[in-house]
Amino acid sequence: MIEEVFNVNLPVNETLTLRRNRFSPEDISTSTKRISIVTGIHGDEIEGQYVCYLLAKWLNNNKHCIKGIVDIYPSMNPMGIDSITRGFPFYDVDLNRNFPGNTSDFMPAQVANAIVDTVRGSDFAIDIHASNIFLRELPQVRISRSTADELIPLAEKLDIEFIWVHDAVTVLESTFAHAMNSLGTKTLVVEMGVGMRITKEYGQSLTKGILNLLAHVGIIERAVLPTTKTTVSNLHSEVFFVNASKSGIFIPILEHNVTVLKGEKLGEIIDPLSGRIQETLISPCNGLLFTIREYPVVYEGSLLARILEDPKEDTAL
Amino acid sequence: MKEEVLFEISSLSRNSLKVKGFRFGREGTTPSCVIVGPMMGTAIDQLWIASQLVRFLRQHELANAAFVKGEILVIPTVNPYSFNMGKNFWPLDNTDIDVMFPGYDKGETTQRIAARLFEKTNNYDYAILLEARKDHVECIPYVEVLESGMSYIEDARAFGLDFIHVKEEMPNDTVSLTYNWNVWNAKAFSLISGKKGILHKHEANKVFDAIVRFLVKKELIDFSTFEGSHGNLVMPNDVEAIKSSAAGLFDTLANIGDSVVHGQPLARIFNALDGTLIQTIISPCDGIISCRYDYSLIFQNAIAYRIVKVESAQNTL
Numbered sequence: 001m002i003e004e005v006f007n008v009n010l011p012v013n014e015t016l017t018l019r020r021n022r023f024s025p026e027d028i029s030t031s032t033k034r035i036s037i038v039t040g041i042h043g044d045e046i047e048g049q050y051v052c053y054l055l056a057k058w059l060n061n062n063k064h065c066i067k068g069i070v071d072i073y074p075s076m077n078p079m080g081i082d083s084i085t086r087g088f089p090f091y092d093v094d095l096n097r098n099f100p101g102n103t104s105d106f107m108p109a110q111v112a113n114a115i116v117d118t119v120r121g122s123d124f125a126i127d128i129h130a131s132n133i134f135l136r137e138l139p140q141v142r143i144s145r146s147t148a149d150e151l152i153p154l155a156e157k158l159d160i161e162f163i164w165v166h167d168a169v170t171v172l173e174s175t176f177a178h179a180m181n182s183l184g185t186k187t188l189v190v191e192m193g194v195g196m197r198i199t200k201e202y203g204q205s206l207t208k209g210i211l212n213l214l215a216h217v218g219i220i221e222r223a224v225l226p227t228t229k230t231t232v233s234n235l236h237s238e239v240f241f242v243n244a245s246k247s248g249i250f251i252p253i254l255e256h257n258v259t260v261l262k263g264e265k266l267g268e269i270i271d272p273l274s275g276r277i278q279e280t281l282i283s284p285c286n287g288l289l290f291t292i293r294e295y296p297v298v299y300e301g302s303l304l305a306r307i308l309e310d311p312k313e314d315t316a317l
Numbered sequence: 318m319k320e321e322v323l324f325e326i327s328s329l330s331r332n333s334l335k336v337k338g339f340r341f342g343r344e345g346t347t348p349s350c351v352i353v354g355p356m357m358g359t360a361i362d363q364l365w366i367a368s369q370l371v372r373f374l375r376q377h378e379l380a381n382a383a384f385v386k387g388e389i390l391v392i393p394t395v396n397p398y399s400f401n402m403g404k405n406f407w408p409l410d411n412t413d414i415d416v417m418f419p420g421y422d423k424g425e426t427t428q429r430i431a432a433r434l435f436e437k438t439n440n441y442d443y444a445i446l447l448e449a450r451k452d453h454v455e456c457i458p459y460v461e462v463l464e465s466g467m468s469y470i471e472d473a474r475a476f477g478l479d480f481i482h483v484k485e486e487m488p489n490d491t492v493s494l495t496y497n498w499n500v501w502n503a504k505a506f507s508l509i510s511g512k513k514g515i516l517h518k519h520e521a522n523k524v525f526d527a528i529v530r531f532l533v534k535k536e537l538i539d540f541s542t543f544e545g546s547h548g549n550l551v552m553p554n555d556v557e558a559i560k561s562s563a564a565g566l567f568d569t570l571a572n573i574g575d576s577v578v579h580g581q582p583l584a585r586i587f588n589a590l591d592g593t594l595i596q597t598i599i600s601p602c603d604g605i606i607s608c609r610y611d612y613s614l615i616f617q618n619a620i621a622y623r624i625v626k627v628e629s630a631q632n633t634l
Contacts, residue, residue: 009564011614012589091452092405097416097489104558106452107616134410173488243423247327271329299409300326301426 005073006114008107016078018114023059023070033068033219036119036185037210039128040073041096041176043080043087047193048128050203055210059220068219071122076115084196086132099179116179124154124217125180125187126210131291133195135303138257138290139202142189144168147181148235155188156231157216158209161257162290162308163233194294232288234308240285242305244269244298246278252304256292259310266305269298286310318375323392324433326426331398336434338392339371341378342385342537349388350443350537351503352528353434353494356414357406358399362511362521363447367393369525377540387537390441395434405451405513413451416489418497435497443472443535444503445528446495454620455512456608457573458524460548462506463496469504470550475534476508476527477545480607480625485553512611555629556607559622563596565589567615571622575606583622586615603627 006018025032037055039048052074059070075081079089088095088108098105101112119125131137140162141155148165155163172178180187190206193199212227214220244250248269254260260283269279281304283289291306298304319340326334354360354367371391377384394400398408406413412427419439420432438444450456459480460473473481490496498505510524511517530545532538561567568585571577577600586596598621608623615621 009617011564011566011616016616086411092411093451104560104620106620107618110618132410170488170491241423243425247329249329297329297409299328299426301424301429302409303425 005118006111008110018073018076018078018111018118020118021056021072023056023063023066023072025066025068028069033124033217034071034122035068035124035126035214035217035219036071036073036122037126037128038073038076038115038119038176040075040077040081041127042094042129042132042195043077043083043085043089044133044195045086045130046081046196046198047130047203049074049081050198050200051128051206051210054203054207058207058211062220062222065220065222067221068214068217070214070219071119073115073119076111086195096176097174099174099176100182112176115176116183119180119185120183122180122185124213125177125185126190127177127187128190128192128206130193130195130197131191134293134295136194136256136292136294137191138162138288139190139192139206140164140290142166142191144172144178144181151181151186151188152233154186154213156227157213158188158190158206159212159225159227159229160190160206160209160231161229162288163231164239165233165235232308237287237309237311238285240287240307240309241303242266242281242284242307244279244281244300244302244304247299248278249296250293250298250302250304251296252292254289254292256289258289260287260289260307262286281305283307318371318378323437324430326430328398334398336392336395336397336430338390338437339375341374341389341391342387344388346388347442348386348535348537349390349441350445350532350535351390351438351441352392352445352447353395353438354391354393354447355449356395356494357449357451357513358396358402358404359513360447360449360511361514361516362524363449364394364400365516365518365521366447366525366528367391370528373525373529374538377538381539384539385537386539388441389532389537390438392434392438395430403514415494416492418492418494419500431494435494438494439498439501439503441503443531444495444498444505445531446505446507447524448507448509449511449513450509450608452620453610453612454608454623455517455573455611456509456623457606458508458510458520458527459551459607460506460527461495461509463490463499465496466499466505472504472535473506474548475531476506477530477548478508478523478527479546479549479605480551481548482551482556483553549625549630551625551629555626557602557604557624557626558620559583559598559601559624560618561586561596561598561610561615561621562617564615564617565595567610567613567621569609571600571606571609573606573609576604577606577624578603589614598622600624604629
């Protein structure tokens with residue numbers, strides 16, 4: 001059932017509406033489990049749209065399997081989604097730095113507050129992101145170290161390639177995921193693909209993973225499928241960042257999602273005016289190239305790649 | 318006066334970004350004060366204030382070599398690139414430099430800018446940041462001190478502005494420049510005024526005068542100036558946020574700095590298509606308008622006004 005969960009009038013003959021599609025069994029009790037699938041907080045990230053579509057399609061076709069509540073929220077920043085705008089249009093702020101929001105603050109904070117209010121009470125939530133327009137990401141779940149023990153077992157059910165456990169950063173306390181985890185909703189953040197694009201293979205894979213998770217927690221009745229991917233995490237290895245030290249145009253040499261060797265060439269930064277190579281980027285370790293720059297123009301400092309160090313290196317030592 | 322390029326960031330196609338500082342007095346002497354201009358490329362008032370300050374200090378130092386008694390560093394802006402494009406934030410990725418502190422010199426471009434700026438400004442007795450508010454408002458000049466700066470709130474009175482706002486610290490504040498100055502034991506202040514994208518000389522000159530007054534009172538310059546206001550302390554609960562209940566064309570009836578009484582009409586909102594009057598916004602309290610929504614089209618539930626309530630006049634230090 002499609003429901004409106006927040007409305008606010010815009011100045012000229014339009015209403016900003018947040019909608020969800022709720023799938024639920026006929027009988028609901030206090031023990032009925034509920035999950036919220038949220039995406040579109042950043043308007044330039046479209047990957048989650050396809051996942052919502054596939055998930056809603058499956059649930060439409062398999063209503064007899066639904067034992068809990070599945071709420072699908074495809075577009076938490078509707079004006080952003082419809083205008084390729086990452087932040088909240090007009091206010092030019094990142095919605096995902098304004099949680100849990102406040103009804104007495106400016107509009108983005110009110111929208112954030114409304115999202116928290118409507119998702120509040122869910123047992124689980126998945127917030128689907130697509131990196132940004134600059135970086136392509138291997139599908140991954142990002143979890144703060146403070147919630148790792150609780151969330152890693154859940155994340156593993158998504159049958160996803162990579163779980164990145166990161167240090168707690170104060171600024172991330174203003175994200176949707178932090179707000180919901182603080183309220184007792186176990187919330188996973190998925191990053192995959194690249195901004196402004198849909199990677200069908202990733203969307204299909206994540207949808208299968210979400211169905212698998214739903215089966216595990218009893219929200220749908222369906223055989224739990226065996227995991228097909230080897231999920232790796234950085235609990236026993238390090239993530240290396242490769243940043244540009246020169247400005248120019250980045251030309252990658254390697255494809256995304258490959259194993260690289262220490263010293264292997266990742267790409268070059270070139271200068272179109274002089275015809276010279278400004279910098280050659282070299283892998284600092286053996287590992288998995290899980291992030292690669294997609295947008296070629298770079299400044300000093302621009303992130304070009306991230307590599308998950310191969311844990312075998314440690315054991316070899 | 319010594320004009321310095323504090324640091325540079327190169328670019329693919331534009332001239333290098335050069336962040337300039339103007340140093341007065343003798344480097345390394347006390348008392349010392351750093352004044353940093355805007356990080357947002359639409360904060361024109363703040364650029365005016367900083368540049369006029371450089372002019373003032375330069376002229377007086379030329380006339381009297383002992384005019385500056387300690388050391389003063391003025392950095393008129395950190396973000397010339399955005400000023401030259403009329404953008405708020407970093408032109409390539411729209412990131413806000415003022416959420417990157419204390420910065421990371423091996424990180425992304427704006428993290429590097431933050432790190433370099435912080436390195437050049439973190440060892441002063443007093444540190445002043447010139448800011449425009451990031452939301453769509455026009456506001457009277459005021460001093461903002463974070464809650465963690467309460468121990469030196471008395472120093473804020475040296476500016477002689479009418480209001481000293483004590484800001485409740487949120488997670489986002491921990492990555493701001495003033496918060497990190499504070500951590501490094503500077504007495505850190507934000508001076509906030511005006512509205513983005515336009516020069517309001519009347520308001521800007523009040524801030525200019527306030528800085529000169531502060532420099533006099535802290536014995537940084539040999540100059541005479543009039544006394545300013547005693548400085549009313551405004552705690553977070555002392556401000557009434559007044560929201561629109563309708564959306565449409567916003568016709569303001571009251572200005573920033575106006576004293577208003579309970580029941581006074583502040584603004585009218587008209588239907589943007591048929592011209593019907595749909596709301597008259599009424600003041601719910603007695604007080605002074607500190608901020609006003611600055612755009613002629615208004616959302617429903619937008620913060621139309623902020624009023625410092627008269628009852629806050631009882632606050633004491």
